[in-house]
Amino acid sequence: MDIRTQIDMTRLPRHVAIIMDGNGRWAKAHGQPRVFGHRNGVKSVREVTEAAAELGVQYLTLYAFSTENWGRPASEVNALMRLLVQTIRKEIKTLQDNQIRLQTIGDHSRLPAKTAQALLEAIEATRENTRMTLILALNYSAKWELTEATRRIARKVSSGHLDPDQITEQTIAEHLNTAGLPDPELLIRTSGETRISNFLLWQIAYAELVFTPVMWPDFRRPDFYQALLDFQHRERRFGKTSDQLSTQNV
Ligand code: IPE
Ligand code: IPE
Ligand code: MG
Numbered sequence: 001m002d003i004r005t006q007i008d009m010t011r012l013p014r015h016v017a018i019i020m021d022g023n024g025r026w027a028k029a030h031g032q033p034r035v036f037g038h039r040n041g042v043k044s045v046r047e048v049t050e051a052a053a054e055l056g057v058q059y060l061t062l063y064a065f066s067t068e069n070w071g072r073p074a075s076e077v078n079a080l081m082r083l084l085v086q087t088i089r090k091e092i093k094t095l096q097d098n099q100i101r102l103q104t105i106g107d108h109s110r111l112p113a114k115t116a117q118a119l120l121e122a123i124e125a126t127r128e129n130t131r132m133t134l135i136l137a138l139n140y141s142a143k144w145e146l147t148e149a150t151r152r153i154a155r156k157v158s159s160g161h162l163d164p165d166q167i168t169e170q171t172i173a174e175h176l177n178t179a180g181l182p183d184p185e186l187l188i189r190t191s192g193e194t195r196i197s198n199f200l201l202w203q204i205a206y207a208e209l210v211f212t213p214v215m216w217p218d219f220r221r222p223d224f225y226q227a228l229l230d231f232q233h234r235e236r237r238f239g240k241t242s243d244q245l246s247t248q249n250v
Helices: 023-029 034-055 067-071 074-097 113-125 142-158 169-174 221-232 242-247
Strands: 015-019 059-066 100-105 132-140 186-189 208-211
Touching (some): 034 059, 034 074, 034 132, 034 221, 059 067, 059 074, 067 074, 067 132, 074 100, 074 113, 100 113, 113 132, 132 142, 142 169, 186 221
Parallel strands (some): 015 059, 059 132, 100 132, 186 208
16 A cells, blocks of 8 residues: 555644754765765765655755764765755756755855855755645754853843743743744654764654654655554643643544
8 A cells, every 4th residue: 555645734834843864874885986876875865856746745954064974084075065056056947846955054154155146046046835844954953042042032132122030931932043934844864873973952842752663765655655644643741641632632
């Protein structure tokens, strides 16, 4: 039976986040340099993005480059940045055809000028698209984001624009890069690693975590559908008891 037909379309997550991991190991297993894995990972990005948009997921956030990834060999970092520019330019058509709006989170001040420029152009070109929002996390880390948010809140307090007693969870959420986006209900990590690696720490407070051994370049539509099914089989209790949930309609 087609796995897609098992998905309950009335209970789709609005926002799915993915830690796309395993490109290097996949390449090594194929006797190729790491960048071969990154190149093949782009195919997975296209397929999963299209699958998410077709199903009706509203927001898809992909972790593409972490703050910590600058610590990799310069040749790999440069190859990744070049691949990013090529991919963004090439995939604008896919985004337009699928009515997908591109956004980013992360610190762009350190990205190479060409990369930042390509991103800005794609964001601008797709800004009116309404079917799904694709958010690329680039030079992103959750601790950086929370530190930045804290600085901005502190500045407002010190200039007298904000009373510390008025700071709520909402205030913090509004100062994150993800302001205005719903929190992801589902976080997927590929490649068998079971860690978060500094991704969306605040926003995943109540997300369901799905870890799959599949390497990112092998992660295609059926794997995405399977992760959605895993999500739909979970009981999201939000601190309550199972009995409470069956008597409430949550
Ligand atoms: C994920 O794959 C892509 C990035 C982090 C940019 P990796 O490059 O981390 O691949 P592994 O984890 O070394 O196999
Ligand atoms: C996390 O993958 C970052 C991205 C997917 C962009 P890493 O491969 O960098 O994470 P660690 O180092 O294994 O935790
Ligand atoms: Mg990795």
